[in-house]
Amino acid sequence: MAWTTTRLLPYLLFAAFVLKVQGLGQPTCVVFQPSDSSFPVVSNGNSAPILLSSDDWPGVHRTASDFAADIERVTGVMPQLVNITSSDQVPNSSKPIIVGTLGRSSLIDQVVNATKLNVSSIEGLWEAFLTTEVSNPLPGVESAFVVIGSNKRGTIFGMYDLSEQFGVSPWYWWADVPTTKHDELFLTPSGCSHGPPTVQYRGIFLNDEQPTLQNWAMEKFTNGTGSFYFNSPFNHLFYGKLFELLLRMKGNYIWPAMWGSAFAIDDTQNQPLADYYGVVMGTSHQEPIMRSTPNEFNKFSTGPWNYHTNKDNIYKYWVEGAERAKPYESVFTIGMRGAGDLPLEQQGQNIAFLEGIMADQKQLLTDVFNGTNISTIPQVWVLYTEVEGYYIGGLRVDDYVTLLWPDDNWGNVHRYPTLDERTRSGGAGVYYHVDFVGPPRNYKWITSSQIPKIYEQMSLAVDRNATRVWVLNVGDLKPYERETEFFLTLGWNSSRWNPDNVHSFVTSWAQREFNIDSTSAESITEIVGNLTRFNARRKPELLNSTTYSLVNYREAESVIDAWDKLVDASTAFYNKLPSETQPSFFQLVHHPVLASSNFGKLYIYAGMNNLRASQARLSANALGDQVEELFEKDFDLETQYHTMLDGKWDHMMDQTHLGYVYFQQPMTNVMPQITKVQKRKEALAGVMRISPEGSFGAWPGDNKFQCSDGYNCPPPSMSLDAFDPIQDRYVDVGAGGPTPFDFTVSANVTWLKISDTSGSISLDNTEKRIFVSVADWSKLKTGPNAALIKFTAKDSVVQLTFTAINTRSTLPSTFKGFVEGGGLISIEAAHTARNTSVDGLLWHNLPGIGRTVSGITPWPRGGSEVNFTAGTGPWVEYDLYNFNPTNMTVVTFISPSLNANGPDRPLAFAMQLDDKAIQSSYYMPFGDPGAEPAGWDGPDGFVANSIVTANLTWSGVSAGKHTLKLFMIEPAVIVQKIVIDTGGMKSSYLGPPESMLV
Incomplete structure (x- = not known):
């Protein structure tokens, strides 16, 4: 065209x-201009052939096809893809790319032996890879570039890592990201490498998939009719696209769509296809032993989903699930919840009852995997809602089972492993959400999760050794593309990210x-x-x-x-x-x-x-x-x-x-x-309506917001402080009906600046905003200065009392800090005067987190064993100045993290004003086992508001300069804003804007 x-x-x-396009957070080994030492992938219209051996994993061969296609996407040149068993099959006059899995590919083993390549950095490790140029790898081949994986996904990730650096986004299909074009591609001789990932199983959970994902997939991957049993559209065509995306993002694990679907039943190709691609399959917290429950159970078993009354049928149902999954790489969810993703029905005896269920599940896995050490079969117990309560109540599982700790469905992790839990062979992990259906409200329409928040919570998981399994509930996947990739990228290599570069x-x-x-x-x-x-x-x-x-x-x-x-x-x-x-x-x-x-x-x-x-x-x-x-x-x-x-x-x-x-x-x-x-009816009080800033009321006439009685109320008033961050006030002059009018504004003092002294109101211009400010604060006396502003239109007159509080002359010229204005001092927590470390810890800024600017938290996180008594931990200081003796209430705005350090470690911080007594705040209560804490729930609970506030009060505070100190007691406390209320704090959602800093 x-x-x-x-x-x-x-x-x-x-x-x-x-x-140059790089893998996100990874060093690059791809260049687009030749040098004397660079290895040509595509040069002068010719491409290096890609060599594999037929005995390598099928998934490696499949990915090699993607790898070749990616090179063509970038350059327009399609490489030869060749299975070879001897050097005679190497294309003539070529410097090939040789791809394979250590110990699986006879070709790679031959290359390693011929070149004496040191592969100790990846040998025997989980999903590691190295790439490098080697000399004389095969007879007659002078040089080659090798991509070697420690296992099949190591090889797969090695190829996809290069593809991304070439210019192919993982989202090239799922978000239509254009491929960056280059005529030529080269690799640095030293190549790229990656050791074992931070998190062993890094996955996503498709959930809440109606109406969006199901409707879309039904249109795009079926002829309008879904699967035979459940009319599900999630067939192998859909999952093939998803598996590729997951692997390109260095993920390896999926909980499949569950509502109205059954992964292994909807399409018999789904389960073997996952294994072919190299994707590990699992099932969600309420779907034990690799069965899509309740759909499969309701269709293929009999009796109720009640292990107490229907044990034999449920046990048989689970055995069939284990046998069906046996040929494939899987992580088995164990345990049981009640029907409809609700608690079990045996109230009062659930711990012993569930213990018996999991003993039966252990036996059935032992029987199905006869001859296999059951501790080598990956298993996960999801401590979701009431199940967490069972664990806290004393229920334990074998050491090799992974404990998967959930968040509260809103991005706040319930608990991290305590010291004694971190040595379990099965380890621990986190089940996290960027989409949710449930109280206080669903959130599944648009992206609403902050990457800094995800980083903060999941970096704690790394520090607490909860790195065996990470699962992200992604709902419909779109529109959470970016957040999904960050979650998986962090799990792939958390060491590359810190608060300053996230x-x-x-x-x-x-x-x-x-x-x-x-x-x-x-x-x-x-x-x-x-x-x-x-x-x-x-x-x-x-x-x-x-x-x-x-x-x-x-x-x-x-x-x-x-x-x-x-x-x-x-x-x-x-x-x-x-x-x-x-x-x-x-x-x-x-x-x-x-x-x-x-x-x-x-x-x-x-x-x-x-x-x-x-x-x-x-x-x-x-x-x-x-x-x-x-x-x-x-x-x-x-x-x-x-x-x-x-x-x-x-x-x-x-x-x-x-x-x-x-x-x-x-x-x-x-x-x-x-x-x-009614636009044709005049207001009873006349043509003009006066609505001053800061009031719900309007004058003249009666209005329930004018005063407590709602009638016979005094004229309106407003005030402005010399150190208020908002340095003017407005008054809206509006129409009370269809009658046009002209109005005038006048004041009885000269120091008052009025933006307009007259105006016209009509049906085409129903109101005008008049701004009032102080022209020159130096012309005012110290203290309150009163003025009267008169609004006049026809027969309607409204008088407004304006008070200007001048405190500038009483502020010492030497003071540096935040100044009281409007009856308060508001400070963004990151704007400290001083920051003092203790034992290598200090308060660190987390840019971008929270509702306004950022948040500060003790760093480095360390383990949950690091804490202090009040007044001994690291602290930050804020200098502030107030103008009148007062009682000071310090309102601290804190991110709604939960008491995840363990049952004996509630979140807390301490504060001190000058040399007054240090006060501590243990602001986050514990919930009942498996439940959320008091204040969490409801449309105005702290999780809905995305903030927790804690109040500390000091009485009899003198006027003048003060220093407020914030001390660490527990880690994982994130302070966003501090407001010192000296009597003027008004209701708002985000809190007052930050005060003046002089």
């Missing part, structure tokens, strides 16, 4: 951005996916960081029209402004991308930004609409219209997603998300309630 000027322009804009994952990811330079990639990192931060503050499914304050700290307006800026940044980037890159950017970044912004603004505007209607303001109607427009736009964005690329991703945004009233998804999207006022 000929290039038009329109198509050529974005290509030229991005031509300078072509970079943001570079997204930067490198953006460079790889969109072929952009590092500066542009940093912009994408900021967009992604803000997107996930805004959605993680409160999952979209939990938002309502009053989540963000409509009157205090301009919180709602600030959120809208932030969404608008994010949309502008994403749109600008989308518009300058080449057309072939836009679909991937739309899926991975732009659609989540557009849809999330639209969603968030819709709810805020609904709140503003209802507020204005209660204030008898005609502008309520326009806001209601805007809500309706945004509601329809939500569907337009969904349609845009479904129709791009000729409908490739049709149904992938089917998930309903508007109108939740309890935990479960609404059956259709429902617009939030809006209110209209």
